[in-house]
Amino acid sequence: MSSSNEATVSGxxxxxxxxxxxxxxxxxxxxxxFLATEILLFGVLFTAFAIFRYLYMEEFHxxxxxxxxxxxxxxxxxxIFSSFTAVLGVDAAQHGDNKKTFRWLCVTVACGFxxxxxxxxxxxxxxxxxxxxxxxxxxxxxxxxxxxxxKNEFKMYFGLYYCMTxxxxxxxxxxxxxxxxxxxKAKKNRYSTDYYTPVEMGALYWHLVDLIWIYxxxxxxxxx
Amino acid sequence: xxxxxxxDDKNYLNCETTLWSWISTVDHKRIGLMYLFTITAFFIVxxxxxxxxxxxxxxxxxxxxxxxxxxxxxxxHGAIMIFLFIVPGIPATMGNFLLPLMIxxxxxxxxxxxxxxxxxxxVGAAMALIAIFNPFDYILSGFSAEQAFNPADTGxxxxxxxxxxxxxxxxxxxxxxxxxxxxxxxxxxxxIVTVHKLRCPGMTWNRLPVFVxxxxxxxVIQTLATPVVGMTLVLLIMERVMGVGIFDPSMGGDPVxxxxxxxxxxxxxxxxxxxxxxxxxxxxxxxxxxxxxxGYKMVVxxxxxxxxxxFLVWAHxxxxxxxxxxxxxxxxxxxxxxxxxxxxxxxNWVSTMYKGSISFETPMLYAMAFIFLFMVAGTTGVYLAxxxxxxxxxxxxxxxxxxxxxxxxxxxxxxxxxxxxxxPKISGKMYNEPVAKLAWFLVFVGFNxxxxxxxxxxxxxxxxxxxxxxxxxxxxxRLSTIGSFINGFGYTFAxxxxxxxxxxxxxxxxxxxxxSLSLEWKTASPPSHHNFDEDPEVDDYPYAYGTxxxxxxxx
Amino acid sequence: xxxxxxxxxxxxxxxxxxxxxxxxxxxxxxxTVITVVVAETVDVGSWNIVVAMLIASVKASLVALFFMHLxxxxxxxxxxxxxxxxxxxxLMGGIFLDNPTRMEVKPVEVVDTLKAKE
Numbered sequence: 001m002s003s004s005n006e007a008t009v010s011g012x013x014x015x016x017x018x019x020x021x022x023x024x025x026x027x028x029x030x031x032x033x034f035l036a037t038e039i040l041l042f043g044v045l046f047t048a049f050a051i052f053r054y055l056y057m058e059e060f061h062x063x064x065x066x067x068x069x070x071x072x073x074x075x076x077x078x079x080i081f082s083s084f085t086a087v088l089g090v091d092a093a094q095h096g097d098n099k100k101t102f103r104w105l106c107v108t109v110a111c112g113f114x115x116x117x118x119x120x121x122x123x124x125x126x127x128x129x130x131x132x133x134x135x136x137x138x139x140x141x142x143x144x145x146x147x148x149x150x151k152n153e154f155k156m157y158f159g160l161y162y163c164m165t166x167x168x169x170x171x172x173x174x175x176x177x178x179x180x181x182x183x184x185k186a187k188k189n190r191y192s193t194d195y196y197t198p199v200e201m202g203a204l205y206w207h208l209v210d211l212i213w214i215y216x217x218x219x220x221x222x223x224x
Numbered sequence: 225x226x227x228x229x230x231x232d233d234k235n236y237l238n239c240e241t242t243l244w245s246w247i248s249t250v251d252h253k254r255i256g257l258m259y260l261f262t263i264t265a266f267f268i269v270x271x272x273x274x275x276x277x278x279x280x281x282x283x284x285x286x287x288x289x290x291x292x293x294x295x296x297x298x299x300x301h302g303a304i305m306i307f308l309f310i311v312p313g314i315p316a317t318m319g320n321f322l323l324p325l326m327i328x329x330x331x332x333x334x335x336x337x338x339x340x341x342x343x344x345x346x347v348g349a350a351m352a353l354i355a356i357f358n359p360f361d362y363i364l365s366g367f368s369a370e371q372a373f374n375p376a377d378t379g380x381x382x383x384x385x386x387x388x389x390x391x392x393x394x395x396x397x398x399x400x401x402x403x404x405x406x407x408x409x410x411x412x413x414x415x416i417v418t419v420h421k422l423r424c425p426g427m428t429w430n431r432l433p434v435f436v437x438x439x440x441x442x443x444v445i446q447t448l449a450t451p452v453v454g455m456t457l458v459l460l461i462m463e464r465v466m467g468v469g470i471f472d473p474s475m476g477g478d479p480v481x482x483x484x485x486x487x488x489x490x491x492x493x494x495x496x497x498x499x500x501x502x503x504x505x506x507x508x509x510x511x512x513x514x515x516x517x518x519g520y521k522m523v524v525x526x527x528x529x530x531x532x533x534x535f536l537v538w539a540h541x542x543x544x545x546x547x548x549x550x551x552x553x554x555x556x557x558x559x560x561x562x563x564x565x566x567x568x569x570x571x572n573w574v575s576t577m578y579k580g581s582i583s584f585e586t587p588m589l590y591a592m593a594f595i596f597l598f599m600v601a602g603t604t605g606v607y608l609a610x611x612x613x614x615x616x617x618x619x620x621x622x623x624x625x626x627x628x629x630x631x632x633x634x635x636x637x638x639x640x641x642x643x644x645x646x647x648p649k650i651s652g653k654m655y656n657e658p659v660a661k662l663a664w665f666l667v668f669v670g671f672n673x674x675x676x677x678x679x680x681x682x683x684x685x686x687x688x689x690x691x692x693x694x695x696x697x698x699x700x701x702r703l704s705t706i707g708s709f710i711n712g713f714g715y716t717f718a719x720x721x722x723x724x725x726x727x728x729x730x731x732x733x734x735x736x737x738x739x740s741l742s743l744e745w746k747t748a749s750p751p752s753h754h755n756f757d758e759d760p761e762v763d764d765y766p767y768a769y770g771t772x773x774x775x776x777x778x779x
Numbered sequence: 780x781x782x783x784x785x786x787x788x789x790x791x792x793x794x795x796x797x798x799x800x801x802x803x804x805x806x807x808x809x810x811t812v813i814t815v816v817v818a819e820t821v822d823v824g825s826w827n828i829v830v831a832m833l834i835a836s837v838k839a840s841l842v843a844l845f846f847m848h849l850x851x852x853x854x855x856x857x858x859x860x861x862x863x864x865x866x867x868x869x870l871m872g873g874i875f876l877d878n879p880t881r882m883e884v885k886p887v888e889v890v891d892t893l894k895a896k897e
Contacts, residue, residue: 039864
């Protein structure tokens with residue numbers, strides 16, 4: 001089986017105590033386990049959404065029409081493209097090309113920014129028409145979150161919408177952070193054909209962010 | 225084996241002695257010890273909370289607490305004991321210390337992540353402390369006396385909709401549980417990768433110590449069940465902040481949905497607590513029976529089976545919550561399934577002892593107490609899994625007694641057993657055996673005196689979490705209170721005895737005081753910073769005691 | 780997708796040719812368009828969500844298999860990639876077993892029936 005107990009360890013013994021190949025595969029397994037926890041983290045929200053969608057189908061359908069599917073579609077395309085550039089970043093790192101890795105990861109992070117900007121536009125539109133908690137009621141808005149007339153089912157739909165998309169946006173931000181860290185290492189020429197773990201881990205995380213959005217988009221924006 | 229003499233050499237405890245070398249350590253042994261001290265502190269806090277309300281319950285009628293204070297105390301007892309003590313419990317302390325030693329590795333897979341998980345635990349513990357003192361309500365209310373002491377009072381389960389409406393301390397407590405969950409996830413993830421990638425040459429899956437198998441099964445649950453409760457608690461906080469109404473029936477929500485989510489984690493979490501204790505007992509019994517463990521494969525498969533079945537039975541906590549009959553029937557039937565692998569384990573331990581050459585040293589006494597107490601827990605668990613019976617027993621002291629037999633009689637006794645068993649390895653000293661045996665006696669008698677009467681109380685209809693009770697219940701409650709103090713003294717003696725031996729003890733421990741065959745005993749006591757002087761290799765499983773080993777079914 | 784035939788083993792991970800990545804990316808974009816078009820034009824009632832989720836699952840599988848290199852991973856990775864999905868279905872299964880089959884308990888009616896019997 002896999003063993004890594006090389007007798008000679010230089011430097012801090014506990015931080016680097018296994019050989020590079022085992023370290024790479026171990027890190028990848030660890031990352032997959034972490035992604036598994038992320039799936040379950042979102043899974044709770046998906047489950048809650050599913051059961052309430054089942055119970056309040058009409059109202060959820062009605063509520064979903066206040067989302068702009070075009071914005072959602074743009075963001076889907078942006079994230080898919082960013083996943084593509086992320087994997088090209090990994091590919092470049094696998095070939096030991098630090099420059100290309102740096103460039104592709106920069107594109108990926110830029111896509112993350114575009115995603116967040118679109119998300120911000122969507123949220124601010126919701127806030128404008130009053131479909132947002134914490135907003136004082138005013139006469140211009142179409143809705144008022146805290147008023148008695150505001151439907152409970154709408155609250156539930158948009159509550160779940162905000163939980164899911166905000167948690168997702170938080171993951172986008174974290175992913176951008178990880179990728180920025182990884183691309184700064186590329187800038188310093190740290191990667192070679194036998195060490196590119198940070199790029200691969202960052203990309204795996206980023207793909208998960210994409211993967212979740214692939215489900216969120218039709219679920220929230222499209223399904224009637 | 226090594227040129228160094230045991231004892232005089234530099235070991236992991238004295239290789240560096242500054243405070244910084246401890247708080248910045250990535251050594252799994254030191255992190256295990258730091259966890260041990262932290263969770264013991266919370267064990268004491270949670271225990272004192274329990275003793276306080278046991279005094280209140282000594283007599284019928286109000287004594288010295290108000291009902292609100294009583295609610296706060298049992299909430300603190302539950303939340304602290306579960307989230308801060310027993311969930312990290314054996315895996316984070318003994319697991320951290322022993323896992324790399326047992327599989328012949330230098331450390332866990334991600335040492336820095338291991339340290340991070342400890343500090344995440346500390347942050348979570350700090351949030352729990354804020355929840356206890358909850359200064360913010362007091363400050364925000366302009367120092368009104370009503371808000372001076374306003375901690376969480378929902379019970380450790382944070383059931384909606386009350387937890388949505390109760391004081392703001394609930395947010396801190398659930399936030400703490402969320403953060404502590406992350407610590408738990410990182411530990412579990414680390415252990416899984418360690419077991420997969422860092423076993424020493426010859427350490428095949430069929431040669432892994434049963435404790436490692438148990439830790440592996442535990443880690444899978446920790447990693448995959450914890451996110452569910454984490455998100456649920458976030459939803460609860462969102463519910464309070466945004467007023468979404470997911471768990472509020474008056475807004476079309478479903479409070480039972482919260483219970484589903486909560487128990488989807490919190491049932492498997494019972495196995496996070498008790499599976500490592502199974503592993504500990506599985507290690508101790510062959511050593512002190514001088515016999516190969518009976519049915520090694522069945523023992524380890526049972527661990528994995530318990531972990532798997534644990535995910536299928538969660539709604540048996542909810543039989544009286546208004547779930548549909550079909551659901552209740554399924555979950556009742558599935559719950560009976562848990563009894564099978566657990567019984568397999570009990571039979572295997574007993575068969576291991578059968579015709580063995582048993583020596584009754586303290587770890588063995590704890591292990592045997594574990595088997596007895598866990599038997600009671602398991603059989604009463606079957607009562608509670610039975611749908612019709614549970615409707616009567618639900619939320620009575622019968623349930624309280626049942627889960628204390630499981631968690632205290634199982635997990636805590638398992639932890640204390642492990643502490644005694646591996647104490648020579650951890651500290652390099654030997655503890656005082658007669659005092660340890662006396663402490664064991666107090667723990668065992670005190671524990672049973674506390675909780676056996678509670679079975680009777682539950683059968684007579686005493687509901688749990690009640691501040692006051694009818695005078696008829698008083699004799700049993702008095703027995704229980706007396707027992708709880710004996711139990712508390714027992715733990716105090718046991719822990720002080722170990723602490724005294726670790727600090728002032730004169731008797732140096734040899735490498736292998738019990739002639740165990742497991743790998744962690746082949747290195748010095750205490751181990752060096754690098755764990756092993758020479759790269760370990762194994763060619764057999766660690767239970768080949770006695771001669772000859774017939775069959776050799778362990779290969 | 781003929782990625783497996785053309786690909787080679789890198790020193791650590793698996794190296795996949797560029798055209799496979801490009802093909803996956805294009806497929807994902809096309810599937811996104813299909814999702815939108817189907818949702819906006821075709822109406823199969825309550826099957827809409829099933830169709831949408833099926834397309835989403837195809838997309839997710841493409842991302843996981845090729846972008847995340849799951850196709851080239853060992854069984855343990857497959858196990859831990861699949862386990863959370865199984866658990867998620869369990870959780871949903873338990874909740875969907877419960878909620879739709881719950882009886883509406885109306886205490887008032889129960890009391891009324893009991894009174895009528897007396």
